[in-house]
Amino acid sequence: MSPMHAADTTSAVAPEDAERPVVLTAHGVTKTFGTNIVLDGLDLTVRKGETVCLLGPSGSGKSTFLRCLNWLERPDSGTILLSGERVGLRAGGNTPMSDRELAAIRTRIGMVFQHFALWPHLTVLQNVMEAPVHVLKRGREEARAEAEALLERVGLAEKKDQFPSRLSGGQKQRVGIARALAMQPDLLLFDEPTSALDPELVGEVLAVMKDLASEGRTMVVVTHEMAFARDVASRVIFLDGGRIVESGEPEAFFGAPKTDRARQFLQRYSKG
C-alpha cells in the first residue's frame, strides 16, 4: 500500500471494507488550464468492489479528474496508482511513460463516455471486439464469444450486426458499457453516462450499471443522477472548484449534508 494513504481524506470507509485491496489511489492531483486551476490537489482511494460517485456543479472538475485517472488528461502534479502501479509516469522518476507503456496500463481501466464515443465505422459486435482482438491480441473466436455474451447481458444480442447510428441513445450507451467490460478491466470509469440520453432512456442504462455495482465491480461514476447515487454508491464525493468539499456514505450525504455548498447544490436538484 502506498505511503500516501495516510493522507487520504476520502478513505472514510466502513471498517469491514478496509480489508479489501486498494485498486486505485490518486494523490495530490492538480491540473491548471491557463490560469484556471481546475483540480487543486485531489486525493482518492478506491477499494475493490466499491462504487464511488463523483458529484458537483458544472465546471467543478469532475470530468477532468476522471480523465486524469487514465492519463487521458496529464495532471500537472500528483500520482495515480492502479493496484499499486504508477499510471502515466515511470516508477521511481518523473519520466513520462512511452506510448506503449501507457497503452498497456490503460487496457486495465475501462471507460464509458458521456457521448458514447462508439466507433461509427464498426458494427456493435465489432465495437466490442475491437480492443480485445487488436490490443489484447485475444483470439478472434474467443473474443467474439465473449462479446456476444456481454451484448446478451446488456440486452442487445439481436442488435450485434447493426451500426451504432441505428441505435437509440440508451442502446448506444449499453454498447459502450459492454465494450468497456470486454477488456475485463480492474476499474471502470463512467463520465455522465446518462446525461446525453432522453429522460425515458436513462432507466435502461442505470439498470445495467446497478447490476454491475451489485456484482462487485470497482467503479468511479461521474453523474447528475442523484437517485442513482443515493441507491448505488458505496461512497459519494462532492467536488466544487477543483477541491473535494465533502465525501461520505450516500445516506449521510443526501440525508444531512455537512457543508453549505453541498446543501445548496442538492436543493437546486430537488426543485423542478
Add this chain to the structure above:
Amino acid sequence: MSPMHAADTTSAVAPEDAERPVVLTAHGVTKTFGTNIVLDGLDLTVRKGETVCLLGPSGSGKSTFLRCLNWLERPDSGTILLSGERVGLRAGGNTPMSDRELAAIRTRIGMVFQHFALWPHLTVLQNVMEAPVHVLKRGREEARAEAEALLERVGLAEKKDQFPSRLSGGQKQRVGIARALAMQPDLLLFDEPTSALDPELVGEVLAVMKDLASEGRTMVVVTHEMAFARDVASRVIFLDGGRIVESGEPEAFFGAPKTDRARQFLQRYSKG
C-alpha cells in the same frame, strides 16, 4: 368561431375560460413520413392566456405537431387557424400560401427551439432585434429599446454584446425566449426548451417560462419536465403514436391518469 370547434376533443376547459377568445385551432392534422403515420388526425384549441403542455414518449409526434402549427412542417391534411385566419393554405381553397404570406403569418407565432437555434453570427442584442427590424420593419431605435428591455427581463442585460457561442445553454435559451417575445406574437411555441440543458441550468429557463405563463401569455409547450407541466400548465395533452390519448387539467392527469398508457408513461418518469 370555427365550425370544427364542436368536434374538438380537447376543449374540456373550465367554464370561465370558455369566454376567452380562441387563439389557435388545429383540426384533423395528419402527417405521414413514408409509411410512418406520425400524426393521425389531431385536434387542438388554445384560448388566450392558456398554457398547453404536450407530453408523450419519444417519437409520439410532439415536435412534428408543434412544427405543423406554424407550417414549418406541412401537414398532409387538416387545418390550422390562428385567431380565425388560415395558416399555410389560402382562405377558402387548398392553394398553399406563397412564401410571403406564410412569412407574414409566422411573425405572429413565436417559437423557441430545443437547441436554441440562435443565429451565431449576431450578438445577443442583434439576435433579438433581427426579426423586428428586418421582418416587421420596426424602427431600429425602438426595436433596440424593446430588445434591451426584454433582455433585462430574462436577466441577460449585461450579456447583450456577446456572441451566443459565449453563453451557457441556459443563457442561450433565455435569449431564445427574448427573441420570440420581441415579435409580440399572439402565440408562443416551445419545443423541449430545457432538454438540451445541463440539469443545473434547467431551473433558470423554467423560471422565465413560469413567469410568462403567469402573466397570461398563450403558449404551447412540448416538455419532459413533469414538475413544470404539473405546476404551470392550464391543460395537459398526452400524445402517443400520433394520437391524443388523454388530455385534461394537470391535477387530474398527474393525480389519476385515466389511460393505462399515460399511467405507464408517468411511472417511468418517477423512477430513475
Add this chain to the structure above:
Amino acid sequence: MNGFAIVWENRQELFAGFLNTVLLSISAAVISVILGVFVAAALMSRGRILPRLAGLYVDTMRCVPFLLFAYFIYFGLPSAGLRLTNWSSGLLALTLYNIAYMAELLRAAWKGLPSETIEAGRAFGFHGAGLIRRIILPPVFFSAVPMIGNQTIQIVKDSAFLTIITVAELTHAATSIQTTYFVPFASFVSAIFLYWILCMTIELGVAAVGHVAHARR
C-alpha cells in the same frame, strides 16, 4: 552579371506584373464569391430546372481545363462577335471558371448549416432573399472562409496561365526577363517569392477572418 542583379534592374517590369496578378486574382476572387452566392442559391433551390442548370454549369467548369478555357474566351469569342481586351478576357475567364468552384464550396457550407438556424429564420418570418441574405449567408461565409482562401490561392495560380493570352502578369514578366537576359533561375525564384508573399497575405487574411468567426461558433 549575377542573375538577381539583372532581375533587380528589371524590377519595375516584375512589380508591374505582380500588381496585375494581385489586381486580377483579387477582383476575380471577390466577383466570383459574390456571383458564386447566386449560383449556390440556385443549386440549393427547390425547383426542378434551376438546380440542374446550375449543377450542369458547375460540373462543366470543373471538367474544363482553365488554360484552354481562357484560350477559347480570348480567341473563340471574337468569332462569335464579342471582342474583349486581353485583360478583360482574362478577368472574365478567371471569374466564370471560379464562380463554379466558389459556388460548389459555398453549397457545401450551406448544406452543413444546422437546419434549425434556417428554420428559426423561417419561423420568425424571414423568406426568400431576405432569409438568404440575413440568416443563411453570414454563417455560411464564416464557415467557408478557409475554403474560399484556398480557392483564392488557386485563382492566383490560374492567373499565371493568362500569360498565354498576353496578360502581363507576374509569370509573364518573369518569362520576359528570363528570355531577354538568360537569367532563368533568378527570375523564377523572384516570381515564386512574390507569389508566396501574395499567398501568405491571403492565408493571413483567412486566419484573421477565422479569428472573427471563431467567436461566433
Add this chain to the structure above:
Amino acid sequence: MTWTDVLSIVQGALFTVSLSLASIVLGLPLGLGVALIRWSRMPIFNGLAMAYVSIVRASPAVTLALLIFFALPTVGLSLDPISAAILTLTLSTGAFNAEIWRGVLLSFPKDQLDAAAAFGMRRGQRFRRIVLPQIIHSALPALVSEMTLQIKSSPAVAVIGIVDITRAAMRVGARTYDPLPPFAVALVLYSFIVWIFVMAQRRIERRREAELAAAA
C-alpha cells in the same frame, strides 16, 4: 488538321493520364504523411512540413517543374523529364492534399480518439483502425476536386519537354497556323478525363449515402 494530328493529341492524352495517375497515387500518401506530421506536431518536422506546404502551394507548377528539372542537377540529382514531371506534379498535389487531410483530421471527433486511447490503442493503431477508415470518406470530395485541378494543371510539365495533351495540340497549331481546332480536340479530351473522376466521386458518394441510409 489531319487524323494523324488528332492521333498525336490522343497520344498526348495517354501521357497526361499516366502522369496524372502516377502523381495522384503518390501524392495521396505524401499529403497524408505531411498532414500526420503536422497533426502530431512533431517539433522540427512540423516546421518543415509547414514550409513545404506554404511554398509549394504558392509556386506555379511551371516554375516548379523548371526548378526541379534544371536546378536539382546542380545539387547532384539529375532526373529524366518523366521522373521530373512526376516529381513536380506529386510535390504540388501532395501539398494541397496535405491541407485537405489536415482539415479532416482536425475535425475528427476527439472523443472517438479518446476512446481508442482509453482502450489501450497505441498511436499508430488509433490512426489505422479508427481514424483512417473514417476520414477517407470525409476527405473524398475535396481530394477529388484537387485531382481534377491537378490533372488540369499537368500541361505545366510541357516546359521540360513532356508532350501532354496541350503541348500536342500546340504543336499541331504551330504547324497549321490554326490553333483553334486542335485546342477544341484537347478541350474535349481533358473534359472527358476529368469527368471520369468527377463521376467516380459522385458514384462513391451515392453508394456511401445508400449504405448510410441503410444503416441509419
Add this chain to the structure above:
Amino acid sequence: NDLDAVKAAGTLNVATEDDFHPFEFVEDGKPTGYDTELLALVTADAPFKVNQQIMPWAGILPGVTTGKYDMAVTAVLVTDERKTTLDFAGPVAESTTYYMTKVGNDAIKSASDLNGKTVGIQAGSAMLTQFKAFDEKLKADGGTGVKEIVEYQSYPEAYQDLAIGRTDAVINTQINLQAVANEKSDVFAVGEAVSDPVYIAWATAKGNEKLVEFMNGKLMEARKDGKMYELQKKWFGTTFESMPEAIK
C-alpha cells in the same frame, strides 16, 4: 575538355524548340525543320551520338545555362545581351526582322505606317529588342511611335490575334513570316524590314569553346559542299551565302 566530356559520354545532348516553323517543329510526332535536318547533316559522322530533346522555348534556356543540354540547336537570334551569357556556334541563317499585316490592310503600306498601330511580338525575344529600337527611330523621325506592343509567349497566338484583328501587325523574322504568309496567303501578307540583318546560331553555355570550335568546323564543311544552302533553299526558299565563319 567540354568536347572531351561529350566524347567520353558518347552523347551530345541538345535541345530543340517544338513550335518555331519552319526552323523547327513537330510533324506526325517527329521533329523536323531546318535546324533538325542541319543537325543530322553535321553530326552524321561525329564521334558521338546525338540526343535531341524537343521542348518549348521557355525550357530551353534554363536547360542550356545549367548544362543539362550541351547546346541549344534551335533558332537563337544573336544579340549583345545574349553574348554576355552564352557562346554561339557559327551562324546557320541570317535574319531580318519584318512586319506582317493582314492581306489588304491599306493603312500600313510601309514600315513608317506602323506609327500609332498595335503590334504583336514574342516576349523576351531578340525581335522585341530590335523592334523597340525601331520604335525609337520612328519617334526620332517625328512619328508618334507604335500605339502598343503586345507580348506573346509564342507566335501562334500572335498570328491568331492578327487574324482576328486585335493587332495591326506581327513582328518576326522574315523567314518565319514568309512561311506563314505562304501557308495562308489569303490572310497574311509580309511587309517591310524593321531591322538590320542579324544572325541565327546555335548556343551553348559559356566555357564550351572546343565544342563551338568543333561545330564551326562541321558547319563550314556543310557550307563548302553546298549542303547547308540546299537545306536553306528547301525550308526558306532562299540562301544566305555571305555569312561570317564564326560569331565574335
